[in-house]
Amino acid sequence: MRIVIAEDLALLRDGLIRLLSANGFEVVAAVDNGPMLLDALTRERPDVAVVDVRLPPGYTDEGLRAALEARRRLVPGLPVLILSQYVEQLYARELLSSRSGGVGYLLKDRVGDIDRFVDAVRQVASGGTVMDPEVISQLLTRRSRDEPLGELTVREREVLALMAEGLSNLAIAARFQVTDKAVAKHTNNIFAKLGLPPSDDHNRRVMAVLTYLQSTPHRGPEP
Structure with a gap:
C-alpha cells in the first residue's frame, strides 16, 4: 500500500516513515511543506496520505488545503488521515464535508498507540472514516444545544459519538x-432526528456525524 507523509517535524516524520514501513506500507514520499505535499500527491497518486494540518510556509492550514485540493482536482476520493496537535473543529468539519473517499482526523498523541494508529491508516485507506474521540467529544459538546443535535437525548449523543469512532452496535452495547x-x-432515533432516511448505504452512520458538522456556519480559517 503506497503512502505519502507530510510532517514538518523531522523526528516525527522519520518515526512515521519507520513505523509505517515496518507495518507493510510503501512510503513513496515524505515531505515537510504544503507545496511539496501537493506535488507529491499529484506525482505519486498514493493509496493514502498522512498529513499534518499545519505545515510551512504559513503554519496555518497548508497541509489540509493541499490534501483538499488534491481530492477535488487531482485524485478524487484520495484517502487522507489528518494529524493535528490540538482539536481544530473547523478543519475537522471541512475535511469531512467533502463526503468523498476515506477520511480521518487524529490527534498526534494517538501515534504512540502503534496498533491503533496503523489500524486507523488502513481503515482510511480502505475508504472508511476515523475520528479521534476527543474531536467528537468537543464537536458534540459545542453543538449540544443547537439544532438538530439539540433534539437528541444525552444517551443518543453518547451513542453518536461512539458511532463516529467506528464502533459497531455490538461494541456500543458492550x-x-x-x-x-x-x-x-x-x-434509529438518531437517524430519524437528523433527517437520514433508511438506506442500504453503510455510510449512513458516518452521515449522522457529517450532518451535524455541516450544520455549523462556515468561517474561514483563523490565522
Whole structure:
C-alpha cells in the first residue's frame, strides 16, 4: 500500500516513515511543506496520505488545503488521515464535508498507540472514516444545544459519538452494558432526528456525524 507523509517535524516524520514501513506500507514520499505535499500527491497518486494540518510556509492550514485540493482536482476520493496537535473543529468539519473517499482526523498523541494508529491508516485507506474521540467529544459538546443535535437525548449523543469512532452496535452495547436492541433503537432515533432516511448505504452512520458538522456556519480559517 503506497503512502505519502507530510510532517514538518523531522523526528516525527522519520518515526512515521519507520513505523509505517515496518507495518507493510510503501512510503513513496515524505515531505515537510504544503507545496511539496501537493506535488507529491499529484506525482505519486498514493493509496493514502498522512498529513499534518499545519505545515510551512504559513503554519496555518497548508497541509489540509493541499490534501483538499488534491481530492477535488487531482485524485478524487484520495484517502487522507489528518494529524493535528490540538482539536481544530473547523478543519475537522471541512475535511469531512467533502463526503468523498476515506477520511480521518487524529490527534498526534494517538501515534504512540502503534496498533491503533496503523489500524486507523488502513481503515482510511480502505475508504472508511476515523475520528479521534476527543474531536467528537468537543464537536458534540459545542453543538449540544443547537439544532438538530439539540433534539437528541444525552444517551443518543453518547451513542453518536461512539458511532463516529467506528464502533459497531455490538461494541456500543458492550460499552454501555445494554442489549443490541437498545442500541439499535438509539441509532434509529438518531437517524430519524437528523433527517437520514433508511438506506442500504453503510455510510449512513458516518452521515449522522457529517450532518451535524455541516450544520455549523462556515468561517474561514483563523490565522
